[in-house]
Amino acid sequence: MSSRRAAVRVGGRVGPPAPAPPAPERVRALLAEGVRTLRAAGLATARQDAEWLLAAELGVGRLDLYTEPPAVGAAAARRYAAALARRAAHEPLQHLLGWEEFRGLRFSVGPAVLIPRPETELLVEWALEFMPRGATVCDLGTGSGCVAAAIAAARPDVRVLAVELSAAARAVAARNLAALGLADRVTVLDGDLFEPLARWAGAVDLIVANPPYIPTGALPALPAEVRAWEPRGALDGGPDGMAVSRRIIAGAPGVLARGGALAVEIGEGQAPPLAATMGTCGFVDVTTRHDLGGVERYLAGALGAASAPGSRAARARRATIRRAEGG
Numbered sequence: 001m002s003s004r005r006a007a008v009r010v011g012g013r014v015g016p017p018a019p020a021p022p023a024p025e026r027v028r029a030l031l032a033e034g035v036r037t038l039r040a041a042g043l044a045t046a047r048q049d050a051e052w053l054l055a056a057e058l059g060v061g062r063l064d065l066y067t068e069p070p071a072v073g074a075a076a077a078r079r080y081a082a083a084l085a086r087r088a089a090h091e092p093l094q095h096l097l098g099w100e101e102f103r104g105l106r107f108s109v110g111p112a113v114l115i116p117r118p119e120t121e122l123l124v125e126w127a128l129e130f131m132p133r134g135a136t137v138c139d140l141g142t143g144s145g146c147v148a149a150a151i152a153a154a155r156p157d158v159r160v161l162a163v164e165l166s167a168a169a170r171a172v173a174a175r176n177l178a179a180l181g182l183a184d185r186v187t188v189l190d191g192d193l194f195e196p197l198a199r200w201a202g203a204v205d206l207i208v209a210n211p212p213y214i215p216t217g218a219l220p221a222l223p224a225e226v227r228a229w230e231p232r233g234a235l236d237g238g239p240d241g242m243a244v245s246r247r248i249i250a251g252a253p254g255v256l257a258r259g260g261a262l263a264v265e266i267g268e269g270q271a272p273p274l275a276a277t278m279g280t281c282g283f284v285d286v287t288t289r290h291d292l293g294g295v296e297r298y299l300a301g302a303l304g305a306a307s308a309p310g311s312r313a314a315r316a317r318r319a320t321i322r323r324a325e326g327g
């Protein structure tokens with residue numbers, strides 16, 4: 001067996017192997033090839049993407065490609081070419097790498113979850129301002145678990161309930177929480193928004209949510225990376241983009257403790273109608289914040305005393321729930 005393999009190896013050789021080009025030249029050439037391929041595919045981030053993909057194949061940091069370029073074997077070059085082809089077909093870079101960072105933590109991502117976005121880091125930042133010591137926090141629509149994990153990591157005194165409808169997303173969230181050592185303080189719950197929270201009614205200090213908020217009609221115009229690769233359930237907010245947000249606002253008073261708060265990420269132009277819904281549902285001090293692009297992107301408020309069961313706010317809330325559910 002071993003002599004047959006040796007014979008093939010010797011017989012297949014047509015001469016001494018060509019000397020490999022020095023590592024810096026080889027890395028430069030592979031990067032240039034990657035940039036050409038990705039630019040031709042219309043990707044504005046061609047250079048960064050090529051760097052990320054080559055660095056990942058070689059197991060080094062992006063800067064090392066320039067400061068300490070490693071030798072590139074034939075197998076790594078082939079894997080890099082395959083990754084470039086997938087990226088040129090607009091598969092998200094994060095899917096090819098398998099991870100994204102959020103508030104300094106690394107999350108595994110794939111087609112089952114929304115890739116954590118930088119703007120959601122500001123939602124977490126704001127939410128942290130609402131958290132009393134030892135709070136019970138609920139993250140509605142946890143996806144990769146990034147919001148729940150970032151809160152738990154920042155505040156070792158709080159406990160987080162992370163609700164998610166998609167079983168595939170729940171599996172990703174559970175893996176991420178375990179990898180980050182946060183599974184003992186973040187509980188992943190299966191269900192539709194408030195459905196799995198019955199036993200926490202009146203005991204939640206803060207609800208934070210980044211719900212799907214893109215109007216259904218706007219989905220076809222999304223970039224291919226998003227439209228074709230991210231889960232529709234993480235994007236589609238119904239005809240006007242606010243269906244899930246309205247249900248969250250209307251249902252929140254049922255689980256929040258008195259004085260508890262709700263902080264939600266919202267779509268462009270959604271602040272006025274959703275702020276009005278919050279007012280109707282018994283929230284006070286309703287305010288918005290902008291993202292770094294200047295869009296009114298976050299909405300928050302505290303549950304006022306007048307929102308007790310039987311109050312006008314509670315009746316308005318029930319009417320909003322009926323409307324949101326199409327009843």
Ligand SMILES: C[S@@+](CC[C@H](N)C(=O)[O-])C[C@H]1O[C@@H](n2cnc3c(N)ncnc32)[C@H](O)[C@@H]1O
Binds near residue numbers: 145146165244
């Ligand atoms: C926009 S993604 C946000 C994911 C993650 N929190 C983040 O910020 O990256 C919305 C998430 O809510 C989940 N979701 C949508 N409708 C839901 C519902 N009715 N109940 C629970 N989760 C829901 C989706 O599956 C998706 O994971």
